[in-house]
Amino acid sequence: MHELYVGEYCVRPHHLVSGKLLCFSSASAAHAQQFDDQSGFISIDCGQDDSYNEKTTGINYISDTNLTDTGETKWILAEYKDLYPQIYDSLRSFPQGRRNCYRIKVTNATKYLIRASFLYGNYDRQNKLPEFQLHLGPNLWDTVSFKDVSTPTHKELIHYVPALQNYIHVCLVNTSSGVPFISALELRPLPNSTYPEQKSNSLALISRYDTGTNRPYTYPDDKLDRFWYVYNHTDWSQLNTTIDMNSSNYSSQPPSIVMKSAATPKNRTGSLDFFWEKDSADRNAKYLYYLHFAEVEKLPPNQPRLQYISKDGELFHEPFALSYLDDYYFLALEFNTEYYSFNFQG
Template identity: 40%
Template sequence: MERYFVYVVTFLLILHLVQAQNQTGFISVDCGLSPLASPYNAPETGLTYTSDADLVNSGKTGRVAKEFEPLYDRPTLIMRYFPEGVRNCYNLNVTRDTNYLIKATFVYGNYDGLNVVPNFDLYLGPNLWSTVSSNDTIEEIIHVTNSNSLQVCLVNTGISIPFINMLELRPLKKNMYVTQSGSLKYLFRGYISNSSTRIRFPEDVYDRKWYPLFDNSWTQLTTTLNVNTGITYELPQGVMAKAATPLEANETLNITWTIEPPTQYYSYVHFAELQNLRANDTREFNVTQNGIYTFGPFSPLPLKTASIVNSIPQQCDGGACILQLVKTLKSTLPPILNAIEAFSVIDLPQMEMTLLVLRMFKILTD
């Protein structure tokens, strides 16, 4: 009987590990990898990367300068750069009407010996996604595809030669990160921790990158118990097992950020009670954004995740945004926060117009 129990536990553990490392639908491209090279597993995540040779028909291969090599691992050590042509595009096979998290990584590493700060445009199909203007950056967008193909394009604006190190697509569930219109451009994603540990795949099954976020006016809370991390957003255990409250019991807990006005944004705020409250304790607070009541009064449930999400996009006066958790008069404990994500709204009108034309054409030819 004991041996049977051990077998069952072992099987369940293996099954859990396999499910946790499921990469179904993932597209992980090491840009510049030789077409003769075999797919490989990245050392940090176990993600399987392949060459970009079949996705783009232009460009040359580069590698970060030797003095930068110790700072990076595969697959950021090499890149594909495009010294010829104004617009060079990756052509990807995707699943139509799918919500994708799309990441493009750019690590310059003085690969060309020119020691210039990159500056070129990144497009999603015919629409401007972002301008790459940093030596080391990741551009991220959440976008619903409208066909079975997708183009990611690098455009030379005459300032520097475009390049790219990694291109990654992760399918999400349809009920995640829903917007009234437009796509979501990453602003920040933080879990409330005074550590320096970044969390991503395989702990995050969608390969979202979570960065520690902390302030000296907060107190760290942690738990070693299992936290129900939610059905919709499936947050990592390492994210929801940490939280913070204000040092002063009557203070608000504030998160501030800036965006370019008049840009609209969506925020996703995640809570779980990590403390074992006494019978006479109450934790209750209201959520406000930019001084406007958003939700509450709210009391997080013990070891169970709740996510508060904007149903409509928000806007910040002058581009200065603030989220505040405000203790109610009834509460004996200060507010608590585990994690927060924020995205600006980016409209891709030409994609929608293209889809409309295709639909009209289908009607006329039916």
């Protein structure tokens, strides 16, 4: 499992593998209702008039009517509505003005995961993908663009709200490449102990992947409501356990369901390889690569799985082995070079 962040939210590198958001099954919905804890959640369905409970996650969403004075409610075409959860059905479009903002009340001295979601869905019947900017306050967060008409785009930050600040402003800026719009805004309070490498600056998410699984995860499986996408390869085998694993004592607190699956090379002498290339937009940006390890397979006595981590073909970290289900290993790597390849070999 790995998470990749950039340390400044004014740039956005490109990860070589992309993920697609999928809906959750009815079993997950039942789980959400039984173990619901949304303390501090701010869940805004943009363009929606009424509050409601989202059936696939059990999350309670509110209207954005009182959070912005501008924009127009629009709806994606009916042919796309059954592909994703209800929050993508409506959106707020901003055809007037260059800069339009949401003013959201928050708890000061709190670390938040802030996620903005967008699904075009040909809402304007123009079948022309727009591009525009997303700002947090006066600062550029990212440029919003789209793969196609029917695939959602998500932008996510880990941001600390200062002690004297009670509001944040999330703004959409017209760059003359199409009308800005937004489908949903979500804020999730994080324990201040999570992601301690994030200090005065915000961390912008590039990718977050779970290996050894066939389905993505989010809330309620992850109580912090992070999106974990599937990352597999034809040369990998999947390993998993049904026994819960407690990783709550570690700073990034990955959910147990994510740590219960893993990948290993089909070839015993092979490796798990990850490649990443920095965006040319900002060569000075720094990046954090979070790696999560757990032993989910019961091995013969005195035959531990020794892990080797190589970077760009050279041994990067001293070998280590983990005990079955009782141990957990976490690495937070910081780097700023233009290209990286990681190899994991047991």
